[in-house]
């Protein structure tokens with residue numbers, strides 16, 4: 001029976017990281033607030049969790065809208081079975097594009113999802129957890145979090161800034177009992193996004209060419225379970241044959 005609450009934002013298809021994180025943490029006996037933009041996708045994830053004996057609530061929330069993020073945390077605090085013990089910011093959208101053709105609106109949109117939303121979410125998570133002096137806040141990163149590359153200007157600017165934001169939070173709130181960590185997913189994920197949008201790429205990568213969803217969920221679970229006398233701030237994950 002769930003006695004703690006998780007808030008996970010950036011949830012899409014069932015074979016996607018956000019959905020798998022929700023399922024994984026529901027199995028850890030957390031009631032999961034499943035948040036994202038598309039109601040049908042959220043409901044499918046919450047229904048699957050409830051059907052297998054966990055508990056979840058779907059909440060349509062755009063991570064870039066302050067009022068919606070504040071309302072999400074208010075609802076989780078009011079309706080969850082216990083304190084908000086876990087918050088995961090998984091929203092992110094890779095928008096490839098070279099610099100000379102990159103228009104300002106596209107850059108800003110990418111930054112709003114990749115970075116600004118992380119600020120809103122991190123702030124509300126900290127506000128919710130501080131009274132208990134406990135909780136875990138996890139951010140999903142990408143290869144772009146670590147290095148700038150041509151053709152990924154907007155994405156790398158957003159993800160790099162999100163990583164620094166997570167570091168600042170960790171240094172600020174760790175001493176107050178809140179564990180903040182960042183997970184660098186250094187390569188494509190073996191999920192719907194790549195396999196449906198770029199099937200040729202998935203095929204070309206071959207066996208174990210994309211990072212497994214279960215392996216990523218395990219990494220998040222490891223961070224969540226760490227005792228406070230041995231916290232990691234960052235983990236990176238890649239397939240064995242990925243050059244880095």
Ligand SMILES: NC(=O)c1ccc[n+]([C@@H]2O[C@H](COP(=O)([O-])OP(=O)(O)OC[C@H]3O[C@@H](n4cnc5c(N)ncnc54)[C@H](OP(=O)(O)O)[C@@H]3O)[C@@H](O)[C@H]2O)c1
Nearest residue numbers: 010012016017018036038062063090091092142185188189
């Ligand atoms: N996919 C990869 O290969 C890969 C590789 C490295 C890192 N990552 C990172 O992993 C995370 C998950 O990415 P994913 O592509 O695999 O997708 P996913 O976890 O399957 O789903 C993420 C969902 O976030 C939602 N989202 C987008 N903008 C949002 C917003 N403003 N507010 C709320 N939700 C929003 C989207 O919902 P809708 O579908 O409703 O638009 C999307 O389905 C991202 O942070 C990404 O940067 C992904």
